[in-house]
Amino acid sequence: MLDMIIKGARIVTPSGVGEWDLGLQGEKIVAVTLPGILPDEGARIIDATGKIVVPGGIEPHAHAAANVQPGARQLVQGTPNAGPIDHSLGAIWGGTTTVIDFAPVPNEGDLAQGIHDFIAPWLGNAYTDYSTHCIYRNSNTPDAISRYKELIDAGFPSVKIFTTDIRPPEGRVHSLTPIGRIDSGRLEDVMTQIARHGGVLAVHGEDDELLMYNYLLAQQRGHWDWYNVHMIHSKAVEDLAFRTVVRLAQRTGVGLYFVHVTASDGLDVISEARSLGMPVYGEVLTLALSFNCENYKEEDGMKYHTYPSLKYEDDRQHLWQGLLKNDLSFTATDSSFTTYLDKIAGRNVVDVRGGNIGIEIRMGVNYTEAVVKQGMSLERYADVTSTNAAKLLGLYPRKGAIMVGSDADIAIIDPSAKKNLSMDDLHVRDYSPWEGWEVEGWPTTVLLRGKVMVDNGQLLGSPNDGQLIPRKIDPAVLQRPAF
Numbered sequence: 046m047l048d049m050i051i052k053g054a055r056i057v058t059p060s061g062v063g064e065w066d067l068g069l070q071g072e073k074i075v076a077v078t079l080p081g082i083l084p085d086e087g088a089r090i091i092d093a094t095g096k097i098v099v100p101g102g103i104e105p106h107a108h109a110a111a112n113v114q115p116g117a118r119q120l121v122q123g124t125p126n127a128g129p130i131d132h133s134l135g136a137i138w139g140g141t142t143t144v145i146d147f148a149p150v151p152n153e154g155d156l157a158q159g160i161h162d163f164i165a166p167w168l169g170n171a172y173t174d175y176s177t178h179c180i181y182r183n184s185n186t187p188d189a190i191s192r193y194k195e196l197i198d199a200g201f202p203s204v205k206i207f208t209t210d211i212r213p214p215e216g217r218v219h220s221l222t223p224i225g226r227i228d229s230g231r232l233e234d235v236m237t238q239i240a241r242h243g244g245v246l247a248v249h250g251e252d253d254e255l256l257m258y259n260y261l262l263a264q265q266r267g268h269w270d271w272y273n274v275h276m277i278h279s280k281a282v283e284d285l286a287f288r289t290v291v292r293l294a295q296r297t298g299v300g301l302y303f304v305h306v307t308a309s310d311g312l313d314v315i316s317e318a319r320s321l322g323m324p325v326y327g328e329v330l331t332l333a334l335s336f337n338c339e340n341y342k343e344e345d346g347m348k349y350h351t352y353p354s355l356k357y358e359d360d361r362q363h364l365w366q367g368l369l370k371n372d373l374s375f376t377a378t379d380s381s382f383t384t385y386l387d388k389i390a391g392r393n394v395v396d397v398r399g400g401n402i403g404i405e406i407r408m409g410v411n412y413t414e415a416v417v418k419q420g421m422s423l424e425r426y427a428d429v430t431s432t433n434a435a436k437l438l439g440l441y442p443r444k445g446a447i448m449v450g451s452d453a454d455i456a457i458i459d460p461s462a463k464k465n466l467s468m469d470d471l472h473v474r475d476y477s478p479w480e481g482w483e484v485e486g487w488p489t490t491v492l493l494r495g496k497v498m499v500d501n502g503q504l505l506g507s508p509n510d511g512q513l514i515p516r517k518i519d520p521a522v523l524q525r526p527a528f
């Protein structure tokens with residue numbers, strides 16, 4: 046007997062889009078059939094006529110647990126950072142059902158336990174399912190790097206590294222816990238381990254030496270206001286770091302995932318590597334598809350910032366081309382937020398706060414901007430909001446697909462929902478860079494493993510519903526650009 050049937054919608058599956066019925070049992074999708082043939086006795090019927098059913102979004106890039114660790118950076122007292130409960134609440138309202146966080150790898154003891162301890166704030170605070178990338182940095186010993194297999198065996202196959210400290214040392218006094226660059230020696234060692242055991246390397250790629258000199262130049266030339274940050278986190282900074290990392294990846298055979306590509310230069314590096322058959326994938330932030338560095342000049346232009354900075358309009362156009370074609374594989378948020386007051390408190394190039402509040406709007410704004418305005422296919426939309434991230438990060442086919450056997454993680458989009466986004470439409474914190482944006486199409490019903498979490502403006506889920514999901518990457522994804 047089926048627990049639930051979703052009828053009348055266009056269903057976006059890996060084998061095409063069609064007007065089918067969807068049968069759910071427990072936490073799983075058990076049937077995708079022609080309309081009207083599923084036995085409906087005892088089943089709850091969701092009439093989704095005129096709507097579009099897509100796999101629940103995968104947010105591959107959120108900094109949630111770090112924000113609630115002792116010593117987490119905060120500029121204005123009394124404006125608490127957003128932890129897992131705020132991230133997952135925004136996510137579930139916006140149609141995203143799985144969130145991937147970040148946790149630093151310890152040097153001693155049980156490494157996997159160290160990761161579990163760091164993401165413990167998710168327990169009981171998860172409206173979505175979740176997992177975490179593991180961060181290696183310069184404070185890690187060669188011994189901790191050689192023990193990487195323990196992490197992959199524990200279901201955490203993706204590693205994140207930063208090629209830069211992002212801000213000058215004096216600006217990092219209150220930095221978030223896990224940020225810290227990795228040197229080339231450790232990087233090669235980490236890559237070798239990951240390639241050997243079947244993981245993937247997520248890279249924040251900015252050339253540290255070029256970047257830090259740019260800070261010095263900005264200081265000397267009086268370019269110290271926040272709206273100059275793109276001259277420091279420049280196109281050349283991305284170009285150089287991406288090329289170095291790709292070169293080392295070529296030597297070690299590791300699969301790469303460049304997080305938040307911001308410049309046409311970084312995109313070019315990815316395209317070249319992919320054309321050589323290298324397993325290199327790129328992520329783009331909805332932020333970088335929506336705004337450019339001109340927006341920094343607005344009075345509260347700090348709200349558009351996350352690291353690396355936004356670049357120019359030409360870069361924004363190139364990023365769209367990369368996503369519409371195939372060189373960028375999925376969208377993300379770089380979710381990390383606090384209140385508006387705190388976000389705009391940093392007014393110079395060292396203090397300006399990173400992190401973005403877009404986790405709730407990602408699915409809806411991507412639908413409007415990509416599908417409605419630029420004619421992206423519904424299949425490609427599902428790929429770039431869910432499926433591709435699920436594949437690269439080892440969640441597929443449990444997550445990221447409307448398919449028999451997959452978790453019933455589902456976003457039902459109402460394509461007729463038109464509105465100017467106001468804060469009344471949003472559910473976390475007190476500002477959004479997208480306030481006032483016109484949207485057409487919005488997730489109105491959201492299911493997590495078969496449970497209706499959000500339905501027509503009502504929150505029905507609880508923060509105990511989300512679970513930690515163990516991950517394992519299909520080796521085929523790491524042999525060539527598989528998507």
Ligand SMILES: [Zn+2]
Binds near residue numbers: 108379
């Ligand atoms: Zn980030």
